[in-house]
Amino acid sequence: MRPRKVCVCNQISEEEILTSIRNGNDTLQKLMDDTGASTGCGTCSNAILKILAKELKVSKE
Template structure:
């Protein structure tokens, strides 16, 4: 199952605003998760910081803990942000700022 683009965009925007869990996502958006299959897809998106390079939020958070305090340093350490670049404007800075 693939998420529809509208839901995907809302999830990524919520991630950029600090959402890391489904509960946080629900607090920040009007997303309704229809079933268990969709829940799994939402969880996959929430765990992923950079879709193009398949870099997890955890990998980026670990790079930040190891001193990567700018988007450029995170890119160097993980490869995240070196594809289409969308995550450089939202998700990666959020992880750096929130350190999670």
């Protein structure tokens, strides 16, 4: 199965976002700086924030 692209403009996958979060990038700005996601049109920012919230919640439990 092909990885789901969260950021179509920059071809950033959900797995790339998750890896970045697991490497300590715990804000949208840090994820943008690290991956380039949401630096094009910005449409994916809400999807990225949902992934971030879910991953941080899982990590803290």
